[in-house]
Amino acid sequence: MSQNTGSVIADTNLGQIKGNISDGVMSFHGVPYAAHFTDESRFEPPEPVQPWVGIASAIEDGPIPPQRPSRLASVMGDFDVPYDENCLTLNIWTPESDNGKRPVIVWVHGGAFVSGAGSLPWYDGTSFSRDQGVVLVGVNYRLGALGFLCHPEISNGNLGIQDQILALEWVRNNIHSFGGDTNNVTLMGQSAGAISAYALLANEKARICFDKVILQSGRYDSFETPDIAAEKAEDLAKIAGVSVVDMKTLPVEDILDAQSILARQNAKFAATNIPLMPVADGEVIPNGVHEAALKGAQGKEIMLGFAHDEMHAFLAGNPDIENASDAQIEDVFKRDFGEKWQKMLSYCRNRQPGATPMEILSSGLNEANFAGQTSDFAADLSDKGIDTWLYRIDWSAPESAYRACHCIELPFVFNTFDRWMPPMIAGLRSNEATALSRVIQKTWGSFAANGDPNHEDLIEWPAYNADRRSMIIWNKYIETVNRY
16 A cells, blocks of 8 residues: 555555545545446346456545435434445545554444445544554445345345445455455444344354454344245335336336335334345345354354433334323333233333333333343353453433434444534533543444453453343443343
8 A cells, every 4th residue: 555645545456546644544435345236237136346447536435325314314313415326335444554454343334224324424434443543444235125125026135235245255355455454353233234243143154254243232133034025025016106026127216215105104103113124035144043143153252232212212202102102002012022011011110210101112112122132142142152242321412302312322433423413412511422432432442453342441341141241331430230
């Protein structure tokens, strides 16, 4: 890798790439890892990008995957960025142009598999790369119907997951050109990105490409059967007014409109809704995904966690939720907890005397989804002898109604508070947030470097095990407790 004033050239296995130098970090934006799609290759697995002649420009972000505004835009904030089907690119940040073997973090963003991008300003890797000495890679992958439609007449599904696998292979083959260590790669995902990382653990081809995993706010039951996926594909085509096979040539805008309608039609009261999910197809994602993920985690280190009030992001401010009747609350608990519904409802009422209907629903649904599934996975990993660390983030902004909600940790991990303008961090005290961010980021960086999140600026964070179910709490005061 050679350096020029204000720019840098990386010599990869595919050709030379020109990037930027700014704030002590070299960055490469919109780096292609897959070939462009044609009218015939929509709904096809990605093909590797071919070598090029000359110097490819990586100065500006590529387009993001086609999408409509996030359902959490009113919580997290929004963005106005061009999108295009040819969106399979990487953003790379590295602190140096030498041949040093630095820890690599591959970031897989969330967004319910229908929104977001690894190249969004929220996930700018400048601070993380510079301050923690890591090579950070943000991945764009196909979303919505374009990434997860599954039907025998059109696609086997899981195209977005296959995009991620190809991106991991690109990193394994090329990240040394950016000062990264191909033998020290951490896969980091949040929400849908954490679900993706879980699926990638289960995939034999993917899991050889990374050594450690950070799972943030995942829901690990978010997989469809092929039959149900095919029914959704038919419903989507019906909404669009075409046959399933004609989805191959349908304008992107029509596909986005149809999947928005499908999401509304399938929405349930007091529930998060992923309109098109990854499919347990027995090939890309094994039918027994949980056991396969546990097998894939053998020999790796895992750090995982959730937020105290995940569901506030989805429920707070909704009049129907705020004014839910006792009967509606009971129906939700019956739906999500089955025979244990009465026990869990009593627990949620007793743990927060005077709770509003929204607070009861938020607490229960967090236990059924993010908190409960994360803790269960931590226990299963530990039982298999896998080094595991569990966390919960309790920090909330003073003027936010959303408390420690879904996505709250992201500005801290990336130290990008100036890129966020949402109610989620309303009234943020800059000094306090920046100080906590430094510790969180250093913890994530230590884990990526050493497979252990502990460092000199952190209180002891014991690994999770059956005898000591330790969990670190991120808040104004950092402490460790036992997960109940």
